[in-house]
Amino acid sequence: MTKLDNPMLDNAQTMLNKKKRGRPKCFNEESALQKAMLLFWEHGYEATSINDLTQALEITAPSLYSSFGDKTALFYKSIDYYLAHEACPIEPIFTQARTAKIAFELYLYDNIKRLMQPNKPKGCMLVTAAMNGSDQSQDVQHNLLEKRLATKQKLCERLQQGVKDGDLSAHAPIATMTDFYCTVIQGLTVQARDGAKIDELNHVVEHAMKAWDLFDQ
Secondary structure, rough: OHHHHHHHHHHHHHHHHHHHHHHHHHHOOOHHHHHHHHHHHHHHOOOOOOOHHHHOOOOOHHHHHHOOOOOOHHHHHHHHHHHHHOOOOOHHHHHHHOOOHHHHHHHHHHHHHOOOOOOOOOHHHHHOOOOOOOHHHHHHHHHHHHHHHHHHHHHHHHHHHHHHOOOOOOOOOHHHHHHHHHHHHHHHHHHHHHOOOHHHHHHHHHHHHHOOHHHOO
């Protein structure tokens, strides 16, 4: 038997070829993560299948699992990528703004820009990615809820800072203001997904900021 006729060598070569096909040479993990994020952002966690992901990322299922873990792990990494690259940068805005009112106004208007980006899904991924989730996705829903609550806490802390700095009344209902502006922010996402125009959302923010004086008495 010649070297070329050796079945063991043939099997080894077949396995090597399969590994090569499983993960392209030009595989870019960050680019793949961005594509996964856009898919989850547009269709949500449950409606996005492994097949959808492998087609969008142009890799095989084994390669996806070896690179990112299972679907849930990939989703969490996609959320982290979204927060790092797409979400409104709340901390710099809140730190640099001179007053709490200016901080909230800048944050709301910046949110609109990010909710309405051309060629990208509308709305906030933290809100849209697990809407109408089933019992099977409770862990995912809870993970997103924790992140939304973290943002809510930052809103509350900036209001408290406003009281401390003296630009917000000591009698201002901080908890109620926090709930109100969180509701406005999440409502903007729903309106954006429903096809609202950017001018319409800007008007919502305009009136939401007029309500500030009703709280600050």
